[in-house]
Amino acid sequence: MDATTPSIQALADIRVLDLSRILAGPYATMMLADLGAEVIKVEQPGVGDGTRAWGPPWVGPFSAYYLSVNRNKRSVTINLKSEQGRELIKALAARSDILVENFKAGTMERLGLDYDSLAAIHPGLIYCSISGYGQTGPYKDRPGYDFMIQAHGGIMSITGPVEGPPYKVGVAVVDVTAGLYAVSAILAALHHRERTGQGQYIDIALLDAQVGWLVNVAQNYFATGEKPKRYGNAHPNIVPYETFETADGYLALAVGADAQYQRLCQVIGRPDLWEDARFQTNAGRVTHRDILIPQLQEVFRSRPTQAWLDALWAATIPASPINDIPAVFADPQVQHRGMAQTIQHPQAGELTLLGPVPKLSRTPAAIRTPPPMLGEHTDAVLQELLGLGGDAIAHLREEGVI
Incomplete structure (x- = not known):
C-alpha cells in the first residue's frame, strides 16, 4: 500500500517543537505528526538524534531504528549549549502549540528552557516532559531506559518461562506506551486550552507508564496480597x-x-x-x-x-x-489495514514504513513525508517562522549555533 495524503487532518493547525530523542518522545511526536501536526524536530548540529547511528541495519545512510519513529517531521539543527541557540528555541516555542522534551530532570531548567520560563513568554504552551522516573520523587535524577524500567516496574518478573529467568518484552514497550500516554495527555491539554486559553505542564515517567499497564496483574495483587507468578504464555485468570x-x-x-x-x-x-x-x-x-x-x-x-x-x-x-515478522506483513488482514506503507526518500529511495494505527473517517492519519535528513529544514524553518534572512542564517552556521 502506498502512503497517501488526505486533504484534511485533525491537527493540521498545530505546531510541535520536538526536543526529544531516541524512542518515547519521537514516537509521541510522530503520532501527532501522523494526525497532521507540523513537527519541528530539533537536533544537535553534526550529530542529530542518537538513533541515527543505531545501525545496522541501514537503509541508505539511515539506521532502520531512526526511520521507525521520525516520519512527517522537519529537522532543524540548533546547538542548545549556545546562548544564541537557546534564544532560537525560545522564539520557536513562542510560535508553537506544544513542546516535547525528554532530557534528564533539571536539564531544561539549567538551560533556561523549562516550562515556567517558556510559559512566561507563551502562556498557552503545552509542555510535555518525558523521563525515566518523572520530575519529582527520590529517583528523579536517575537516567531511565526501557530495559531497566521493565526490570524496575515489575513486568519482567511476570514475563518468561514459569521455571526460567525473568524476560524482557521483545520490543521497547515501556518507551512506546509512555509515548502513547504522552499523546493522550497532550490531546487532553489541547482540549483544555481550547476552552480556557491556558497551556499546562505534562510530566510523563517511563516508570509510571510501565506500572500503569500492569492493570489486572496489579489488581490481582491488591485483591490477594500474593506476589504474582510467571505463567509463561498462560494467563493467571483465564484457562485455557x-x-x-x-x-x-x-x-x-x-x-x-x-x-x-x-x-x-x-x-x-x-x-x-x-x-x-x-x-x-x-x-x-x-x-x-x-x-x-x-x-x-x-x-x-x-x-x-x-x-x-x-x-x-x-x-x-x-x-x-x-507468526514471525515476515508472516505478519504477508498477512492479508495486515496488508488490507495498511500497516506497511511505502514512500519515496530523496536519499534512501523507496522506504517501507509502518502505517498509522488509528483509522479516522473524516481526518485520517497519513504518512506525508519521509524521515528527514539531519538539518534538512533548518534554513526554511528559520526563514518561515522567525523571519531570518540568508546572511543571518549563514552567520549562525559559522558560529556553530545551527
Whole structure:
C-alpha cells in the first residue's frame, strides 16, 4: 500500500517543537505528526538524534531504528549549549502549540528552557516532559531506559518461562506506551486550552507508564496480597488461554467464555472435558489447570497447526498461528489495514514504513513525508517562522549555533 495524503487532518493547525530523542518522545511526536501536526524536530548540529547511528541495519545512510519513529517531521539543527541557540528555541516555542522534551530532570531548567520560563513568554504552551522516573520523587535524577524500567516496574518478573529467568518484552514497550500516554495527555491539554486559553505542564515517567499497564496483574495483587507468578504464555485468570504444541508447530488458543470452552471440547473430540464438573466454569478451570492443560496438550499434538486452526475458526473459537515478522506483513488482514506503507526518500529511495494505527473517517492519519535528513529544514524553518534572512542564517552556521 502506498502512503497517501488526505486533504484534511485533525491537527493540521498545530505546531510541535520536538526536543526529544531516541524512542518515547519521537514516537509521541510522530503520532501527532501522523494526525497532521507540523513537527519541528530539533537536533544537535553534526550529530542529530542518537538513533541515527543505531545501525545496522541501514537503509541508505539511515539506521532502520531512526526511520521507525521520525516520519512527517522537519529537522532543524540548533546547538542548545549556545546562548544564541537557546534564544532560537525560545522564539520557536513562542510560535508553537506544544513542546516535547525528554532530557534528564533539571536539564531544561539549567538551560533556561523549562516550562515556567517558556510559559512566561507563551502562556498557552503545552509542555510535555518525558523521563525515566518523572520530575519529582527520590529517583528523579536517575537516567531511565526501557530495559531497566521493565526490570524496575515489575513486568519482567511476570514475563518468561514459569521455571526460567525473568524476560524482557521483545520490543521497547515501556518507551512506546509512555509515548502513547504522552499523546493522550497532550490531546487532553489541547482540549483544555481550547476552552480556557491556558497551556499546562505534562510530566510523563517511563516508570509510571510501565506500572500503569500492569492493570489486572496489579489488581490481582491488591485483591490477594500474593506476589504474582510467571505463567509463561498462560494467563493467571483465564484457562485455557495459552500456546499449545501441535504436530508441526504451535498455536495460540484464547478461550474467554464457558460457551467457547464447551465448543472447544466438541471440536477436539473430548466432550468428557466439558462434562467434568471441574471444568465447566472458568473459575474451575483456573483452579484445576494442572489437570486440564496436559490433557488438552496431548490432543493438540495429534494434528498439524493449520488443521486445528481451520477447525477452531469454523467453530468461532479464538485461535491464531504464532507468526514471525515476515508472516505478519504477508498477512492479508495486515496488508488490507495498511500497516506497511511505502514512500519515496530523496536519499534512501523507496522506504517501507509502518502505517498509522488509528483509522479516522473524516481526518485520517497519513504518512506525508519521509524521515528527514539531519538539518534538512533548518534554513526554511528559520526563514518561515522567525523571519531570518540568508546572511543571518549563514552567520549562525559559522558560529556553530545551527
